[in-house]
Amino acid sequence: MAMTIHVDIVSAEGEIFSGLAEMVYAPAVMGEVGIAPRHTPLVTQLKPGEVRVDTGNSKEMQHFYVSGGILEIQPHIVTVLADTAIRAVDLDEAAAQEAKRRAEDAMSDRSAEFEYAKAQSELAEAVAQLRAIDRIRKGKRS
Amino acid sequence: MAGAKEIRTQIGSIKNTSKITKAMEMVAASKMRKAQSRMAATRPYADKMRNVIGHLFHAHPEYKHTFMIEREVKRIGYIIVSSDRGLCGGLNNNLFRRLFKELQEHRDAGIEVDFCTIGNKALGFFGRFGGNIVSQAVHLGDTPHIENLIGTVKVMLDAYADGKIDRISIAYNHFVNTMTQSPTFEQLVPIPSTAEEELKHHWDYIYEPGSKEVLDNLLGRYVESLVYQAVVENGACEQSARMVAMKSASDNAGELIDELQLIYNKARQAAITQEISEIVGGAAAV
Numbered sequence: 001m002a003m004t005i006h007v008d009i010v011s012a013e014g015e016i017f018s019g020l021a022e023m024v025y026a027p028a029v030m031g032e033v034g035i036a037p038r039h040t041p042l043v044t045q046l047k048p049g050e051v052r053v054d055t056g057n058s059k060e061m062q063h064f065y066v067s068g069g070i071l072e073i074q075p076h077i078v079t080v081l082a083d084t085a086i087r088a089v090d091l092d093e094a095a096a097q098e099a100k101r102r103a104e105d106a107m108s109d110r111s112a113e114f115e116y117a118k119a120q121s122e123l124a125e126a127v128a129q130l131r132a133i134d135r136i137r138k139g140k141r142s
Numbered sequence: 143m144a145g146a147k148e149i150r151t152q153i154g155s156i157k158n159t160s161k162i163t164k165a166m167e168m169v170a171a172s173k174m175r176k177a178q179s180r181m182a183a184t185r186p187y188a189d190k191m192r193n194v195i196g197h198l199f200h201a202h203p204e205y206k207h208t209f210m211i212e213r214e215v216k217r218i219g220y221i222i223v224s225s226d227r228g229l230c231g232g233l234n235n236n237l238f239r240r241l242f243k244e245l246q247e248h249r250d251a252g253i254e255v256d257f258c259t260i261g262n263k264a265l266g267f268f269g270r271f272g273g274n275i276v277s278q279a280v281h282l283g284d285t286p287h288i289e290n291l292i293g294t295v296k297v298m299l300d301a302y303a304d305g306k307i308d309r310i311s312i313a314y315n316h317f318v319n320t321m322t323q324s325p326t327f328e329q330l331v332p333i334p335s336t337a338e339e340e341l342k343h344h345w346d347y348i349y350e351p352g353s354k355e356v357l358d359n360l361l362g363r364y365v366e367s368l369v370y371q372a373v374v375e376n377g378a379c380e381q382s383a384r385m386v387a388m389k390s391a392s393d394n395a396g397e398l399i400d401e402l403q404l405i406y407n408k409a410r411q412a413a414i415t416q417e418i419s420e421i422v423g424g425a426a427a428v
Binding site: 008010011012013014015028029030040041042043044045070072073079081083084092093094095096097098099100102103 | 180183184186187188190191194197198258259275276277278279280287288289292293294296297300346347348349350351353355356359360363366367370
């Protein structure tokens with residue numbers, strides 16, 4: 001039997017995959033990495049993309065979409081700490097501004113129409129996400 | 143004595159209420175099971191992350207991140223996790239009361255506080271209380287998502303990084319078991335040194351792009367995942383507290399109905415007796 005490496009893909013909201021693999025491919029920030037058993041210990045950030053796990057016994061590889069995260073490699077264990085959310089610096093910033101604004105709204109004007117504020121925040125969130133998706137697509141093409 | 147008809151309508155309305163509380167109890171019970179399994183599902187992420195952070199500290203003891211350095215505490219940021227809805231017994235109020243006591247101690251010591259509220263109840267309470275709420279998140283629903291928390295937590299982390307606050311603590315309900323939830327306060331940042339666990343193996347990693355960038359990234363996410371865990375745990379507490387509260391409400395309604403039924407029967411009997419005696423009296427007169 002071929003050598004295998006233990007793979008754990010976990011996100012903050014739950015475990016996504018756990019099992020043995022012959023090879024793992026992940027989209028690291030400095031370029032895609034392929035990890036075979038007995039890889040050198042490595043910690044790297046991931047960018048949005050696909051993590052592929054070659055389990056060996058089935059013909060097809062298992063695909064997992066990650067929107068970023070952190071990859072940790074020990075000689076016999078690969079851990080993918082996946083983000084469930086689309087993350088980008090300005091996207092986080094927008095979310096932070098949003099949270100701040102909501103708090104200020106709640107503090108200053110308690111009688112304000114809540115539905116309106118909620119709708120607006122949802123709109124801002126949607127716009128920010130669209131921007132991120134746009135950039136990811138552009139990044140892929142180039 | 144109240145009329146038989148009034149008692150009957152009263153019994154009817156209590157019966158309706160008990161139907162509602164019974165239904166809420168069962169809904170809460172099924173939601174609680176889901177919330178508990180969600181709670182278990184979030185553990186591996188934080189555990190793995192703690193491992194990696196532990197490794198990083200051992201590999202780079204000389205690099206101290208701002209989240210690691212203890213400062214003199216002048217201002218504390220509190221992240222308060224509460225439920226969005228009521229009817230869950232004293233869950234939120236117990237937490238707030240305990241927190242209030244702690245806040246008073248801080249006030250006596252001359253320490254100021256900022257709040258970051260998660261959930262409607264905390265927002266309402268601390269809005270009335272007149273605290274300085276810097277960020278908030280509400281309507282997380284039964285399945286909270288981490289993206290709804292990122293912004294809220296980032297406001298706090300930024301304030302810490304800028305030196306506006308010197309400590310971030312979190313207040314939430316710890317799930318002991320279905321019957322018991324204990325209000326808990328934990329220090330998030332600076333990260334308590336107990337978070338660095340003893341390691342069995344030791345080696346150094348290759349870091350891409352660099353150790354500092356990776357560590358910065360990791361620590362932010364670590365704090366977020368801890369907050370997320372607290373939110374999920376509080377959710378499980380909310381459901382179990384609601385289940386218990388609704389169960390006792392249904393029980394009370396049952397007792398009330400029994401008592402009223404007794405009174406109703408007596409009133410009915412009295413009315414019949416009176417009627418008979420009137421008929422008998424009337425017949426005797428004729």
